Amino acid sequence: MAIVQILLNAVIAASLYALVGAGFALIFRTSKFFHFAHAATFTAGAYLTYTFKQIVGLSLPISVVFSLIGCGIVGLLMSRLLFLPLRRRGASSLVLLLSSLGLYVILQNSISLIYGDHIKSIRDAKVVEGIPIFGARITEIQIAAILGAAVLIFLLHTGLRYTGAGKALRAVASNPTLAKLVGVDSNLVVQLAFVAGSVLAGAAGILVALDIDMTPSMGMLMLMMGVVAVIIGGVRSLVGIAFGALLLGAAQNLGTWLVSSQWQDAIAFAILVVFLLVRPRGFVGG
Amino acid sequence: MQYLLHILILIGIYVILSSSLNLVAGYAGLISVAHASFFAVGAYAAALLSVHFGSPLIVNLLCAALLAALCSLLIGFPSLRIRDDYFVIATFGFQVLTFSVLNNWVKLTRGPLGIPGIPRASLFGWEVSSQFEFLVVVTVLSLATIWCCKVISESPYGRVLKAIREDEMFATAAGKNVAAFKISAFAFAGGLASIGGVLYAHYISFVDPSSFTVMESIFILSIVIIGGAGSLLGPVVGAVLLVSLPEALRLIGLQSAIAANVRQILYGGLLLAFMLWRPRGLLGRFSFEKDVH
Amino acid sequence: MSTKVWFSVKDVRKSFGGVLALDGVSFKLSRGEILGLVGPNGAGKTTLFNVISGFDAPDCGRINLSGTELVGLPPYLIALAGLVRTFQVPRLIENLTVIENVLLFCKSQPGERLRNVFFSNARLKAFETEIAEKAKDLLQKAGLGDKMLSPASELSYGQLKLLTIACCIASDSDLLLLDEPIAGVAPVMIDRILEMISDLRSAEKSVILIEHNMDAIMHVCSRVLFLDVGSVVCDGVPSDIRSNSRVIDAYLR
Numbered sequence: 001m002a003i004v005q006i007l008l009n010a011v012i013a014a015s016l017y018a019l020v021g022a023g024f025a026l027i028f029r030t031s032k033f034f035h036f037a038h039a040a041t042f043t044a045g046a047y048l049t050y051t052f053k054q055i056v057g058l059s060l061p062i063s064v065v066f067s068l069i070g071c072g073i074v075g076l077l078m079s080r081l082l083f084l085p086l087r088r089r090g091a092s093s094l095v096l097l098l099s100s101l102g103l104y105v106i107l108q109n110s111i112s113l114i115y116g117d118h119i120k121s122i123r124d125a126k127v128v129e130g131i132p133i134f135g136a137r138i139t140e141i142q143i144a145a146i147l148g149a150a151v152l153i154f155l156l157h158t159g160l161r162y163t164g165a166g167k168a169l170r171a172v173a174s175n176p177t178l179a180k181l182v183g184v185d186s187n188l189v190v191q192l193a194f195v196a197g198s199v200l201a202g203a204a205g206i207l208v209a210l211d212i213d214m215t216p217s218m219g220m221l222m223l224m225m226g227v228v229a230v231i232i233g234g235v236r237s238l239v240g241i242a243f244g245a246l247l248l249g250a251a252q253n254l255g256t257w258l259v260s261s262q263w264q265d266a267i268a269f270a271i272l273v274v275f276l277l278v279r280p281r282g283f284v285g286g
Numbered sequence: 287m288q289y290l291l292h293i294l295i296l297i298g299i300y301v302i303l304s305s306s307l308n309l310v311a312g313y314a315g316l317i318s319v320a321h322a323s324f325f326a327v328g329a330y331a332a333a334l335l336s337v338h339f340g341s342p343l344i345v346n347l348l349c350a351a352l353l354a355a356l357c358s359l360l361i362g363f364p365s366l367r368i369r370d371d372y373f374v375i376a377t378f379g380f381q382v383l384t385f386s387v388l389n390n391w392v393k394l395t396r397g398p399l400g401i402p403g404i405p406r407a408s409l410f411g412w413e414v415s416s417q418f419e420f421l422v423v424v425t426v427l428s429l430a431t432i433w434c435c436k437v438i439s440e441s442p443y444g445r446v447l448k449a450i451r452e453d454e455m456f457a458t459a460a461g462k463n464v465a466a467f468k469i470s471a472f473a474f475a476g477g478l479a480s481i482g483g484v485l486y487a488h489y490i491s492f493v494d495p496s497s498f499t500v501m502e503s504i505f506i507l508s509i510v511i512i513g514g515a516g517s518l519l520g521p522v523v524g525a526v527l528l529v530s531l532p533e534a535l536r537l538i539g540l541q542s543a544i545a546a547n548v549r550q551i552l553y554g555g556l557l558l559a560f561m562l563w564r565p566r567g568l569l570g571r572f573s574f575e576k577d578v579h
Numbered sequence: 580m581s582t583k584v585w586f587s588v589k590d591v592r593k594s595f596g597g598v599l600a601l602d603g604v605s606f607k608l609s610r611g612e613i614l615g616l617v618g619p620n621g622a623g624k625t626t627l628f629n630v631i632s633g634f635d636a637p638d639c640g641r642i643n644l645s646g647t648e649l650v651g652l653p654p655y656l657i658a659l660a661g662l663v664r665t666f667q668v669p670r671l672i673e674n675l676t677v678i679e680n681v682l683l684f685c686k687s688q689p690g691e692r693l694r695n696v697f698f699s700n701a702r703l704k705a706f707e708t709e710i711a712e713k714a715k716d717l718l719q720k721a722g723l724g725d726k727m728l729s730p731a732s733e734l735s736y737g738q739l740k741l742l743t744i745a746c747c748i749a750s751d752s753d754l755l756l757l758d759e760p761i762a763g764v765a766p767v768m769i770d771r772i773l774e775m776i777s778d779l780r781s782a783e784k785s786v787i788l789i790e791h792n793m794d795a796i797m798h799v800c801s802r803v804l805f806l807d808v809g810s811v812v813c814d815g816v817p818s819d820i821r822s823n824s825r826v827i828d829a830y831l832r
Contacts, residue, residue: 094574102561105550263390264386269383
């Protein structure tokens with residue numbers, strides 16, 4: 001395999017990891033807990049698109065837009081119906097984490113109850129060969145994944161930096177008490193983070209499904225990769241997360257080239273352990 | 287009758303798994319989503335050893351426990367020395383890794399095909415052949431596990447674990463090496479959990495990766511939380527409840543194709559409901575109210 | 580009482596995000612000395628405790644306890660080196676009984692090793708009985724004898740503070756850092772706590788005491804350190820402090 005292809009594959013994988021990781025980090029920053037059900041939101045994105053496109057019969061772009069809106073609603077409902085009420089009762093981050101685990105189990109199994117465990121596809125039947133560049137091949141979907149991730153992360157980055165909502169979000173993330181004092185409605189901010197984070201996860205889910213189809217349990221592995229990207233880059237920096245995702249994607253694809261593709265997850269775990277050792281404060285910043 | 291024995295054997299195995307997890311989650315206050323990994327280490331160790339070497343139960347148990355304890359050091363050492371929330375991530379990573387290794391290391395594990403034809407357990411020349419005899423073995427080992435947990439919780443060692451669960455800073459001020467205690471408890475729990483795996487492999491006589499997913503880890507964790515973390519009998523009650531309750535679904539005539547999903551939705555829902563209304567579980571002493579941030 | 584310097588803090592600095600909390604604190608302490616640490620709120624008293632006990636790392640400086648350099652050691656090793664501290668808001672394990680809290684502070688217990696949980700022997704049992712007896716005596720003396728087996732959550736605020744001091748004594752440490760041991764405690768209880776602190780002098784233990792109650796300071800301390808904006812303003816006998824103009828300034832400001 002040519003080096004260009006490896007790099008290309010790394011970038012494709014990285015854009016998906018970065019989307020999941022950025023969404024996870026957004027929720028983590030405002031709510032301070034490990035949101036496992038993020039994996040289910042990711043899967044929901046893919047299955048919503050399947051529903052709109054294959055069952056309802058809408059065109060792909062419209063299905064995607066509806067699915068993203070759907071994921072946003074899923075995020076909104078999660079925060080409004082579960083996590084905010086729990087927070088209001090003073091639940092600790094461990095309780096929130098356990099609730100999120102429970103929610104994940106319910107959602108994943110509901111999906112598999114409705115759609116079955118078999119692979120579902122939203123791709124067209126024909127085999128795509130890919131467009132050649134510098135001796136490597138890339139499909140249109142993969143280009144869309146890279147561009148889509150870049151655009152969404154850029155939008156998020158700009159939004160966080162320059163809009164009022166973004167400033168409120170950063171205020172709640174760094175000091176909730178102080179944010180409250182200056183009149184920021186932290187409940188609203190948490191909901192906003194959930195909506196935005198869930199849309200990002202859903203987008204990643206749709207892109208993965210367009211590339212390699214979907215199963216109900218596809219989310220967990222992807223969440224793991226997103227979280228590793230966040231561990232590398234730090235929860236506060238989108239650029240850092242993108243860099244982390246690139247590093248992870250590059251390491252995995254180099255590993256695939258040098259050894260074999262079956263060790264991708266082991267490489268991710270090894271990177272996780274190394275970063276836990278060398279950057280003990282990487283995740284929460286500092 | 288056979289059916290009842292089957293349920294009792296499963297309950298026994300889950301008592302071992304959940305009681306060992308309770309040492310980590312209930313006594314030391316650390317949430318792990320990697321317990322199915324140690325379950326898997328035990329099951330695959332027993333499967334490989336007895337298929338290739340026909341080794342007796344005792345040897346399988348010892349090898350599995352040792353291997354599982356070593357694996358838990360691999361996660362515990364980098365993560366437990368730093369922060370609690372890293373521990374969840376590291377266990378999550380390890381769980382994903384375990385599944386992937388079982389699935390992909392085809393030369394050793396035969397991948398998704400699994401390992402069939404695991405011989406029955408043999409104990410000092412006695413072959414545990416009937417289901418009833420196997421239940422006796424499971425019962426003895428699960429009682430031994432509960433006894434281990436009891437002795438630990440009443441010991442000075444257990445006292446330090448409980449102190450760490452409630453207030454790490456206080457335990458540190460008392461001169462306790464908090465990380466060392468957490469790591470040793472986690473390794474010991476991993477070793478204990480592998481016993482459940484060994485028994486499972488001999489009982490079902492077949493192992494494949496699909497039994498050891500993140501879902502399974504969450505299931506074991508739910509048993510602990512719903513039964514009551516930090517109490518000796520909590521995991522036992524939880525195991526009885528969560529293993530036998532879905533069987534009721536079968537009795538009311540639910541199709542087996544959807545029974546697995548319904549079963550999982552049921553325990554996911556229970557976990558959620560307990561978090562909302564009774565975070566300390568049925569018999570629990572500890573409700574995870576400690577904030578790690 | 581030996582006058583040999585045995586504990587020393589040399590030029591300790593600590594800042595949090597650009598705000599200087601400790602600005603070159605130095606002092607020495609001899610065995611059996613009870614030192615009062617006073618100063619206005621935000622002077623850096625608790626920060627100094629956190630730095631000495633290893634919970635916060637100083638930016639620079641040295642801290643020495645009878646030949647052992649403490650800076651850089653993890654807090655649990657500092658505790659094992661013979662330095663124990665209390666917290667301003669009493670921290671105790673509410674789910675454990677009163678006596679279990681005290682036992683937690685006994686050092687080098689073989690029973691706290693995992694392998695000894697299962698391979699217990701006569702010597703280990705004897706050790707446990709011995710420390711349990713000691714803990715009982717200590718609690719009797721502290722007036723908590725009848726509460727020994729209740730969970731710590733059932734104690735009153737004053738009793739909690741009493742218990743934290745009992746824990747420190749049980750640790751058999753040479754240096755005790757007590758953070759406001761009598762603040763918010765009923766007057767009857769104050770006398771008992773002060774008595775326990777005074778008794779430490781005769782046991783050749785040293786104490787550093789943060790306290791706002793000046794009468795209590797006058798009563799038990801042989802020397803007082805006045806801290807303001809992170810540095811030592813005045814170091815002398817208690818009566819000096821009251822007449823020191825810089826101290827008066829700091830309090831009136």
